[in-house]
Amino acid sequence: MKHVWLASAAALGLIVSGSAGIADEAADAGALARAAGTHGVTVQYSGSVLIFQVADISISSEFADDTYQAAARFTAAGLAALFTDADIEAGVSGYRDGAELQPYRYSHLNHASSKNRVVGIDFPEGIAMPDVNPPFGNMGEPAASDEDRIGARDPISTLLAMGLGAVSTGSSRCDGRLPVFDGRARYNLRFEDGGRRDVRTRAWSGEALVCRAYYEPISGYEADEFPTAEDIAEPIDFWLAPINGGEFYVPVKIRTNAGFGGVTVSARSLETY
Numbered sequence: 001m002k003h004v005w006l007a008s009a010a011a012l013g014l015i016v017s018g019s020a021g022i023a024d025e026a027a028d029a030g031a032l033a034r035a036a037g038t039h040g041v042t043v044q045y046s047g048s049v050l051i052f053q054v055a056d057i058s059i060s061s062e063f064a065d066d067t068y069q070a071a072a073r074f075t076a077a078g079l080a081a082l083f084t085d086a087d088i089e090a091g092v093s094g095y096r097d098g099a100e101l102q103p104y105r106y107s108h109l110n111h112a113s114s115k116n117r118v119v120g121i122d123f124p125e126g127i128a129m130p131d132v133n134p135p136f137g138n139m140g141e142p143a144a145s146d147e148d149r150i151g152a153r154d155p156i157s158t159l160l161a162m163g164l165g166a167v168s169t170g171s172s173r174c175d176g177r178l179p180v181f182d183g184r185a186r187y188n189l190r191f192e193d194g195g196r197r198d199v200r201t202r203a204w205s206g207e208a209l210v211c212r213a214y215y216e217p218i219s220g221y222e223a224d225e226f227p228t229a230e231d232i233a234e235p236i237d238f239w240l241a242p243i244n245g246g247e248f249y250v251p252v253k254i255r256t257n258a259g260f261g262g263v264t265v266s267a268r269s270l271e272t273y
Contacts, residue, residue: 044269069093087111099164106154119183128152128181140220144186152181174211188216199239203267208239
């Protein structure tokens with residue numbers, strides 16, 4: 001079940017998250033961006049296993065013609081709060097060329113951890129380079145190589161790129177792979193078109209595109225952390241709602257059937273400007 005939750009949250013760009021300063025800077029820059037005509041979206045989610053709420057999640061993103069920034073937060077809630085006090089925050093900023101996003105700096109921090117470890121990633125010449133302080137004791141067996149990290153994005157930028165159409169083809173909005181690096185683990189998300197389905201959440205209802213993502217671990221895992229074939233056999237389904245006439249798509253529901261009872265994440269509020 002651990003790997004199911006991690007894979008689902010990694011696909012969302014939520015379980016790996018950043019420092020409080022990043023989120024505060026994003027909010028300050030967002031006020032300036034609104035004055036300059038930049039558009040953005042904020043989504044609040046609730047995560048559950050069976051009928052039990054296990055997490056509160058939020059993502060705020062802002063887009064200009066040639067830049068973007070985003071902040072995310074994941075906190076344990078409900079039943080999960082009995083077992084963990086996770087409070088994880090993330091931030092990223094970078095450059096934009098249509099649906100193509102090139103992150104500049106990403107960082108995340110678990111406020112509830114006594115290690116106070118900030119996991120940062122820089123992207124010189126398109127290579128994701130970890131900047132971890134204090135360093136991990138082990139970067140994986142094997143660790144992600146420079147070659148593995150060429151062209152990889154952080155988890156939040158990957159989610160945003162999917163919404164902007166980075167995996168769109170002539171016949172499908174959801175087809176292809178996106179490489180991801182979270183500061184230690186390197187994995188792919190392989191996307192398949194799941195058609196259109198009606199969805200109803202507290203934040204949005206209507207016909208949504210279903211984008212199906214398969215988690216493909218590559219490197220940067222310790223031997224006892226590497227997901228098993230059973231862990232990753234089930235896809236993660238994203239119900240994508242069109243925003244601003246389809247200019248951008250936002251996940252309003254995420255579901256995987258893997259593990260006992262599976263995991264569901266549903267949007268409870270959605271704000272755009």
